[in-house]
Amino acid sequence: MTTDSFKITIHMVSSLDGYIAKKDNSVSWFETADYYEKGINITEQDAEEFLKTIDCYVMGSRTYEHALELSKSYGWAYGDVPTVVLTHRKLPVDRQNIEIYSGDLNKLVTERLKPNYRNVWLVGGAKLAKDFIRLNLADEIRQSILPVILGDGTPFFDQIGKEQALHLKGVTAHKSGMVELCYEIKK
Helix, strand or coil, rough: CCCCEEEEEEEEEEEECCCCEECCCCCCHCCCCCCCCCCCCCHHHHHHHHHHHCEEEEEEEEHHHHHHHHHHHCCCCCCCCEEECCCCCCCCCCCCCCCEECCCHHHHHHHHHCCCCCCEECCCHHHHHHHHHHHCCCCCEEEEEEECCCCEEEECCCCCCCCCEEEEEEEEEEEECCEEEEEEEEE
């Protein structure tokens, strides 16, 4: 299937101070008790409809291992959507929709992703996001900022090594106090 419209979105959840994980990788800070009365409320049906538009996920090995661990309690968050895990390590794969890839990122995008998908989401981690930005492979960044300051941990943007112009496409404030920023990456 050749697609006319192809987009790679980097999606990351972060604290206000820009961290995507605590040092111990715990995600308890994702749960917020904040309430913003002017924010929108996304229903479960809205979320399900939106997730149907994503036809492939890409993630690094540590994000994959973390998702596997969380799946023991919450189920596999990415459903049956094809998922490419980038790693040079041998990792367990127990789902048919998981593919391990260890080659060149440009080749992955041009030979594997672009011919087969329209809407690819890179969902972690920070090093992989940095590589996709530096290689001009990503088209947009969606950063969901939660109402918390962690003070320390894994930074979302760390030493990208180049200036990158962006264009703000949208801002959404949610009832939970989360703010989602959507930026087009100018090429």
